Amino acid sequence: MTELDEAERAVARLRRAAEAEPVGHLPELGRALLRFGSLLATDLERNGESVGILGEAAGVYRRLAATDPDPHLAWLAVVSQRQALGLGLLGRRVEAREVAREAVGLWRLLVDRGVDGSRGELAGALVNLGNQLAETGRHHEALDRVTEAVEIRRSLVDPVTGTGREELASALGDLGIKLGEMGRGAEALDVLRAAVATYRETAGDRPVGALADHAAIAFAAARTLTGLGRTDEARPYFAEAAELRAECGERDPAILPFLDHVLARHGFRVTGEGRIEHDGGGRGETGGDGAGGEGVGVDGADAAEVRDREDPGDQEGRGGLADRRGPVGREDAADREGRQDLGDLAGRRGSAVPEGLGVRADRADPADRADPADRADPADRADRADQADPAVPVDPADRIERIGRLNARALALADSGRPELAVAPLEEALVLGREAAADRGTLAGAVALARTLHHLGLVRAWGGRRAEALEAADEAVHLCRRLLGAAPDTVRPLLAEAADSLAHRLAVLGRHRDAVAPATEAVALHRQLAGADPSTYAGALARVLNNLSIRLCDSDRHAEALAATEQSLEIHRRLHRADPDTHLPGLVHALSNLALRLARVERHDEVARPTAEAVRHLRDLDRVHPSNDIAALAESLAWLAWYLRGHGHADAARDTARAAEHLRRHAPKPGR
Structure with missing residues (x-):
């Protein structure tokens, strides 16, 4: 009996059991349906059946979540995401888009609830939503979603162990593909090359799904180069894609039809010698001219299709069913007014102040x-x-x-x-x-x-x-x-x-959720600028990261807001080490902002440390010309003093309150 047969029998048995005793057997039926639907999805010809089974699983989890959401929302998110993929492959793009949108909403909710692993799942759901948006002609929205996914993946990479780099490479590949679909070939090429380079850094014993994704992105880079007329540069990428395809075939022959389907959709095939060749006869590896228009790589749906043909059991093991933190508390009004670092304290034109003043x-x-x-x-x-x-x-x-x-x-x-x-x-x-x-x-x-x-x-x-x-x-x-x-x-x-x-x-x-996408785009663009010219744009990158954290906080996405703030602070520290006098004001704001973010996610014992560091640095700021952002920082510190006092940090609260009062005396009068 095959694994698929076993899964089908399990579903039939649990349907009967759940009909007789729903409370005891519905959760088990939901998981069995997810596994059966995922196994069916590995056969393109049975994708319609897969979508139906996954739709049944979604119905089970909606029923369960209606009465007890905590254990079942993550399962519903997993099922919805996989169902959207299947609908997309069937060409039912509008349905796929709406189901994908539901999956994103569910993962956002789980991120806010602190469910382990949910930020990575959100990134994957955003990519899938981006693919479905693009297929229904909404390319700018698609780009926003995929750009957000890249930023999430980037924030999840462990700088020491490199964990998360493979997922970042995959998201970069999706972003490059989206840019290519929009005719932005030169930008697409930069991102695709970065994706391939990141994949190369993860060399080792990788899952076959990761190898297949690497192959698809290398193929996209090769086609993009060819479309730009840079055929010699395309040759090694075609060769890399061919080598990866061969390795995938050795490890799991079942994945080859999906890779070959990607090639065929763009007029390519694999020769008997294992080379990737244009169907018109020109060899891709030698820069054959049949690649087509400028900047066109594999479709986003292609990359997702290859990526998700992994062991369906992996899907079953996910779902974020770990313990979660309790609900975050009500946001205090002072937190909303004083939470932002918005630039330097120095009295330059265009210096930053928070919203709401x-x-x-x-x-x-x-x-x-x-x-x-x-x-x-x-x-x-x-x-x-x-x-x-x-x-x-x-x-x-x-x-x-x-x-x-x-x-x-x-x-x-x-x-x-x-x-x-x-x-x-x-x-x-x-x-x-x-x-x-x-x-x-x-x-x-x-x-x-x-x-x-x-x-x-x-x-x-x-x-x-x-x-x-x-x-x-x-x-x-x-x-x-x-x-x-x-x-x-x-x-x-x-x-x-x-x-x-x-x-x-x-x-x-008041359109806080709508504001997240352009704020995320601004961060991505500033990363590119800072990468090419850090001396000019590193400070601006720190600023827009902070602004993104504000947008995320206002959208109740507090874990992501904290991550953006931490990245902003890291840049401010680096700038301050290089030029203390110029960048001390920005560092002070970033520290106070981190304290506000930590308070918002109820990490009470961690709030005092960045607050105290900010207060220490303020002793060196008397020489700075006062400006409106001094008033903003004073409000932030006053709120932090209140917060620290309420959480048992009396000494830190007293020092912080004194610093806030000192800043208030130096702040300009209204109208100055």
Whole structure:
């Protein structure tokens, strides 16, 4: 009797038992259905049966979760995720998308409840949802979901043991594939190469599913290179994919049909010698020209299909049924007002302050920093802007220059505290920008339009016009995304700031969950920028990580918020070691923010340590010019003093309260 036959008999037996005694046998029936459905899924021809069985399992777990959610929600999440995969393979994409969305929601809930292993499962569910979104034409949403998954996987990698690196490689592969599907070939190639390199670092006794995924991503990199006309560079990736396929075949011949299905979908086959060859006759390993369009790799669904053809028993062993922490407590209002580190204490233009402190605080949000190229001396900007005569017709080059002058004038007005006067020049620049962007082949015009929209969103927000600010910010981000492949060096920094600003615009309108995706995108873009130029962008990466932690906290995703804060603090520590005077303010904010996050997840005994370190560093900050973010830090420390006092840390509470009072005396008066 085969394993499949045994699983089918077990289901039949438990159906009868559960009908007679539901309380005693329904949980066992649910697990048996999951195992049977997973085994059926290993045969493509029986995928329809698998989906039906998994749907029955989902019904069982919904019934169980309705009366006793804690033991059964994780099982329901596992079943829903696998059911969505099967529906997608059957071409029932809309159904697959909605089931995948349900799975993501369940894993988010389990993450918030502290269920062991749930963050990794959430990342996998996000990738699956991204695949289904892309298959229904919602590519930008798909990219947001997969980008979020990559950031989760990155945060789960153990820097000492390397545990989690394989999962990160898989998520990077999915991200590269998504970028390729959107025509962003150069970006896709960078990410796919990083995925393959990460897989290579995990060499050893790997499961066959990981080998198959590695093969699929190497094939995607090869096709992307070929699509970009870089056929010589593609050759080793084709060879690597072929070698991995052969190793998979030796260990588990049953997986070969799925790998070959991936190849065949893109017009490739495996020769008798084991080489990957285009069906038109050109050998992929030697850069055959049949790979097709630019930046196209294997589909996201292909990669997921290969990845999930593992032993279904592995699925049964997951589900996060470990002990969980109790529910987190109600968030205190002071926590909401004082929880954020939003930039330096130094009195620079654009220094950061938390949300919730009025219009001036909103104006100074670090997500709202204008493009550095536009931040010349305000007087110089205004003088140059005044030289333009709006009545004089201009040629395309002059129009771009005129747009730049109008942006500069608007920023000068906003920096001088007059955001209401900054709107008019930006609206004039917007008209010119749309005209410039309409000129065929004028990339500079489209970039100028995107930059103008970004600045208009900032200025409208500073003037309290939040809904209009969101409209401009959203258009800026979507335009930047379309332009990124054509001019990555120019557009990536602008998109990074615009995405961070869009997240803030959504958050101030109460759309906290919607704000997470652009905040995550901003982090991913800043990682790329900091990787290429750490001296310029490391501080900005720390800032947007902190902003992401705020977005996550406001969405009740506190474990993820803590992880983002810890990453931000690590960067601040590194910057502070290199240049203590410049980066001490950022370190102080990051420490207080970590304390707030720890309090939020009820790790009471750990709150005192970062708070005390922040207070010690504050003794060195008397020389810093006061700014609004001093008031924000004072509020954070005052709340932490209250919290510490209530949890038995009387001495630490007293020192923290004194530090908060000292900062309040140095904070500027309203209107300064």
